[in-house]
Amino acid sequence: MDWIRFAKSGKDLTGLRGRLMEVTQDELQKHNKREDCWTCIRGMVYNVTPYMDYHPGGEEELMKAAGIDGTDLFDQVHRWVNYESMLKECLVGRMTTKSATASKGES
Numbered sequence: 001m002d003w004i005r006f007a008k009s010g011k012d013l014t015g016l017r018g019r020l021m022e023v024t025q026d027e028l029q030k031h032n033k034r035e036d037c038w039t040c041i042r043g044m045v046y047n048v049t050p051y052m053d054y055h056p057g058g059e060e061e062l063m064k065a066a067g068i069d070g071t072d073l074f075d076q077v078h079r080w081v082n083y084e085s086m087l088k089e090c091l092v093g094r095m096t097t098k099s100a101t102a103s104k105g106e107s
């Protein structure tokens with residue numbers, strides 16, 4: 001099956017059942033493994049774990065952006081790729097604008 005069909009198959013690709021969350025830097029960094037991989041592109045955080053096997057550039061390349069802001073890496077290779085449309089079902093949420101210190105102690 002190709003990625004677009006897989007992504008539209010109705011599976012819960014983020015594990016969040018469609019809910020979006022505000023993602024802190026700390027949280028993003030935790031998801032830096034092959035089996036649990038998030039990356040951030042232009043402020044939006046995506047769970048790219050299900051996309052791993054489908055990425056035309058391969059797993060190793062995609063893993064370079066694991067748990068970090070992958071915008072620069074992404075732009076260096078393929079600025080024109082429509083990731084927003086491709087990864088719509090993988091959207092976890094937006095990076096929080098709060099600084100790590102400001103959000104400490106908040107629940």
Ligand code: HEM
Pocket residue numbers: 039048055056057058061062064065070073074077078081082083086087
């Ligand atoms: C996270 C979202 C990403 C998406 C949706 C994505 C999507 C794609 C797509 C659609 C292609 C094929 C492009 C084409 O043939 O014109 C591709 C190729 C490639 N991607 Fe990504 N990519 C992502 C992230 C990354 C990152 C972070 C890197 C590097 C660190 C990367 C490295 C590459 C490389 C090296 C190729 C192969 C280029 C080639 O052989 O022609 N990608 N990617």
